[in-house]
Amino acid sequence: MSVLFSPLRIRGVEFKNRIGVSPMCQYSSIEGAPTDWHFIHVGSRAIGGAGFIIQEATAISSEGRISPEDAGIWNDVQMAAYKRITDFVHAYQSRIGVQLAHAGRKASTYAPWRGTGEVKKEDGGWDTIAPSPLAFTEGYPHPIEMNKEAIRRVIDAFVSGARRAIEAGYDFIELHMAHGYLVHQYLSPLSNHRSDEYGGSLENRCRFGLEIARAVRNAIGENVPLFARVSATDWVEGGWDCDQTVQFVRMMKDCGIDLIDSSSGGNVATAVVPVGAGYQTEFAARIRREAGVMTAAVGLITAPEQAETIVRTGQADAVLLAREELRDPYWPLHAAKVLRADVAWPSQYLRAK
Numbered sequence: 001m002s003v004l005f006s007p008l009r010i011r012g013v014e015f016k017n018r019i020g021v022s023p024m025c026q027y028s029s030i031e032g033a034p035t036d037w038h039f040i041h042v043g044s045r046a047i048g049g050a051g052f053i054i055q056e057a058t059a060i061s062s063e064g065r066i067s068p069e070d071a072g073i074w075n076d077v078q079m080a081a082y083k084r085i086t087d088f089v090h091a092y093q094s095r096i097g098v099q100l101a102h103a104g105r106k107a108s109t110y111a112p113w114r115g116t117g118e119v120k121k122e123d124g125g126w127d128t129i130a131p132s133p134l135a136f137t138e139g140y141p142h143p144i145e146m147n148k149e150a151i152r153r154v155i156d157a158f159v160s161g162a163r164r165a166i167e168a169g170y171d172f173i174e175l176h177m178a179h180g181y182l183v184h185q186y187l188s189p190l191s192n193h194r195s196d197e198y199g200g201s202l203e204n205r206c207r208f209g210l211e212i213a214r215a216v217r218n219a220i221g222e223n224v225p226l227f228a229r230v231s232a233t234d235w236v237e238g239g240w241d242c243d244q245t246v247q248f249v250r251m252m253k254d255c256g257i258d259l260i261d262s263s264s265g266g267n268v269a270t271a272v273v274p275v276g277a278g279y280q281t282e283f284a285a286r287i288r289r290e291a292g293v294m295t296a297a298v299g300l301i302t303a304p305e306q307a308e309t310i311v312r313t314g315q316a317d318a319v320l321l322a323r324e325e326l327r328d329p330y331w332p333l334h335a336a337k338v339l340r341a342d343v344a345w346p347s348q349y350l351r352a353k
Contacts, residue, residue, distance in 0.1 A: 001341075002308060002336075002339040002340070002341040003018070003308065003311045003312040004017065004018050004019065004304070004307050004308045004311050004312075004319070004335070004339060004341070005017045005018075005019075005336060005339065005341035005343060006018065008051070008317060008318060010172070010225040010258050010259060010294070011222065011223055011224065011225050011258060012223035012224065012225075013095060013171050013172060013223075013224070013225050015051040015052050015095050015318075016051045016093055016094070016095075017049075017050075017051035017332065017343070018051060018311050018317065018318040018319065019049070019050050019051050019052075019307065019318070019319060019321065019331075019332045019335070020050060020051060020052045020053065020054060020296060020318055020319065020320045020321070021045045021050045021052070021053040021054060021320070021321060021322075021325045022054060022261075022298050022320040022321060022322035022325070023054040023055060023056045023057055023099040023174070023176075023229070024056055024322055024325075024326070025056045025057055025066065025070065025071075026038060026041060026056055026071070027067055027069040027070065027111035027112065027113075027114075028069060029069055029070060029071045029072065030069075031072075032059065032062065032065070032070070032071060032072025032073070032074065032075070032078050033071075033072070033077060033078045033081045034071060034078075034081050034082060034085060038071070038085060039084060039085055039088070042055065042085050042088075042089060042096070043085070043088045043089065044329040045094075045325060045329050046088065046089040046091075046092040046094040046096075047092055047329070047330075047346050047349075048325075048328075048329040048330040048331065048332055048333060049094075049330065049331075049332030049333045049336065049343060049345075050094055050325070050332050051094065051095065051318075051332075052094060052095040052096065052097065052171075052172075052318075053089060053094060053095070053096045053097070054096075054097050054098070054099050054174050054227075054261075054320070055071070055082075055085075055096065055097065055098045055099060055170075056071055056099065057070065057071070057099050057101035057103075057176050057181075058070075058071040058072060058073050058098050058099060058100060058101060058161070058165075059071065059072040059073070059074065059101055059102065059103070060072075060073065060074055060100050060101065060102055060154070060157040060158050060160070060161035061074050061102065061153075061154070061157045062074060062126070063107060063108075063126050063127065063128070063129070064101065064102035064103055064104075064107060064154075064157070064182070065103060065107060065108075066103045066106060066107060066109060066181075067108075067109055067110055067111040067114075067119070068111075068119060068124050068125075069111045069114075070103075073098065073100070073161045073164050073165060073168075074157065074160070074161065076164070078164075079164040079165075079167060079168045080168070082098075082165075082168040082169070082170075083168050083169050086168060086169030086170055086171075087169060090169070092346065093344070095171040095172065096169075096170055096171055097170055097171060097172035097173060097174050097225075097227065098161075098165045098168075098170045098173060098174065099174040099175075099176050099229065100158055100161045100162060100165070100173060100174070100175055100176060100216075101176035101181060101182075102154055102157075102158075102176075102181060102182040102183075103128075103181050103182060104128065104129060104130045104131075104143065104181055104182030104185045105128050105129075105130035105134065105135060105136050105140065105141065105143040105182075105185060105191070106128075106136050106140065106180055106181055107126070107128045107141070108125040108126050108127075108128050108141050109140065109141070116139065117139030117140055118139060118140055118141045125141070127141075127143075127144055128141040128142075128143040128144070129143055129144050129145075129146050129150055129154075129182075130143035130144070130145065130146065130182070130185050130191070131145070131146060131185050131186045131191065131192040131193075131194055131198060131199065131208070132145055132185075132191065132192055132193040132194060132199075133145045134191060134193065136180065136269060137269035137270075145194075151198065151208060154182070154212075155208075155211055155212055155215050156215075158175070158212050158215065158216055159215050159216055159219045162216045162219050162220050163219055163220070166220055166224065171224075171225070172224060172225035172226065172227060173216060173220060173224065173225075173226050173227065174226075174227035174228065174229055174261060175209075175212060175213060175216065175226070175227070175228045175229070175257075176229050177209050177228050177229060177230050177231075178229045178230050178231040178261075178263045178264075178266060179229075179231055179263065179265065179266030179267070180231070180265075180266035180267035180268075181266070183208060183209045183212065184230075184231055184240070184266065184267050185267065186198060186199075186205055186206075186207075186208040186209060187205050187206065187209060187240050187244070187248065188205075188234055188239050188240040188267050189205065189238070189239065189240070190234060190236065190238065190239045190240070190267065190268060191267055192205050202244055202247060202248075206247075206248050206251055209228075209248070209252070210251055210252065210255055213226070213228065213252055213255040213256065213257055214255040214256070217255060217256035217257075225258045225259065226256055226257055226258050227257070227258065227259045227260070227261055227296075228252060228257050228259075228260055228261065229260075229261040229262075229263055230245055230248070230249070230260055230261070230262060230263065231245075231263055231264045231265055231266055231267065232245045232262055232263070232264045232280070232283035232286075232287070233245070233264050233265070233283070234265065234267050234268050234271060235264065235265050235268070235271040235272065235273050235274075236268045236270075236271050239267070239268060240267065242283055242286060242287075245283070245287065246286065246287060246290045246291050249287050249291040249293055250291045250292075252293070253291060253292065253293050257293065258293070258294060259293065259294040259295065259296060259317065259318075260284070260287050260288075260291075260293050260294070260295045260296070261295075261296045261298060261320060262280060262283045262284040262287055262295050262296065262297065262298065262316075263280060263298055263299065264280050264283060264299075275299075275300065276300065277300050277301075277302070277306070278297070278299060278300060278301055278306060278310070279299050279300060280297065280298060280299035281297040281299065281301075281310055281315055281316065282315075284296065284297040284298075284310075284315060284316040285297075285314075285315040285316065288314070288315070288316060288317070294317040294318075295316045295317060295318075296316055296317065296318040296319065296320050297310050297315060297316035297318075297319050297320070298319070298320035298321075298322065300323075301319050301320070301321055301324070302321075302324045304334070304335035304338040304339050305338070305339075307319045307321075307335065308339055333345060
């Protein structure tokens with residue numbers, strides 16, 4: 001029996017298998033709202049057999065977007081537009097979550113194929129915020145240091161985004177705390193130079209993320225799974241690392257986090273990342289073992305046997321595929337054949353099974 005194709009239950013939600021589609025920005029929204037591109041992109045992965053899909057980084061406020069083309073969920077017009085997508089995913093027995101995000105000092109930048117660095121105000125950009133007034137790198141916006149009022153506004157916006165997501169039909173919420181975006185900026189001593197209760201010690205640097213997690217859990221109730229994506233390391237000496245991540249996750253567990261989506265990097269432009277097959281899986285395994293929280297492994301997971309081994313040996317409870325799902329939306333159906341798991345195909349495709 002394939003463990004990869006066994007169900008996974010988290011709180012009130014059952015996932016039909018342990019294959020997830022990683023959140024990947026499409027930079028194709030209009031004023032934060034999804035388009036037909038998103039409907040086809042997400043819908044094809046549901047038809048392709050993924051147990052769950054995590055919608056791309058979805059900004060909780062207009063200034064929280066990475067680029068002007070980013071997805072958002074800060075108003076009811078956007079919320080209503082997502083319902084068409086979530087209904088379609090559910091029709092094919094898949095589950096869908098939304099990754100709530102704020103880009104912080106990495107906001108107001110160009111979509112990858114449109115340019116690099118800061119989008120100036122005259123070109124549609126905006127002021128950015130961060131724990132400290134430190135730009136990500138040359139050519140990026142110089143952020144405004146957040147005061148207590150700004151911190152409270154962001155926390156409230158995460159709560160509002162989570163409530164809208166549940167109303168739009170999402171099955172679970174993921175909080176984006178990785179890749180050098182706002183929460184990660186608070187966690188890392190390289191980007192957080194504050195001297196108040198949100199900076200300095202590990203406990204203080206974790207405070208912002210914990211307050212978000214606690215507030216969102218209270219807003220969505222006990223039945224909805226709550227995930228968090230973290231960067232387990234900055235890949236730079238003196239920065240955020242896996243030891244601190246384990247301690248942070250232990251605190252997150254007390255706030256009601258159910259699963260950690262374990263990635264890495266993104267906060268230091270010059271970091272050298274040793275990319276290779278499954279290069280981040282060891283972080284998922286350590287967090288699962290030492291913090292006692294379910295994890296999903298992500299990062300160059302491409303082969304069915306590789307994914308099966310990760311979950312079968314207890315390195316993670318699920319796997320997330322990114323680029324491989326872009327190349328092949330039907331990867332789960334093909335993996336089932338390799339692993340000799342009998343899974344349902346859409347009726348329209350049965351002749352190909």
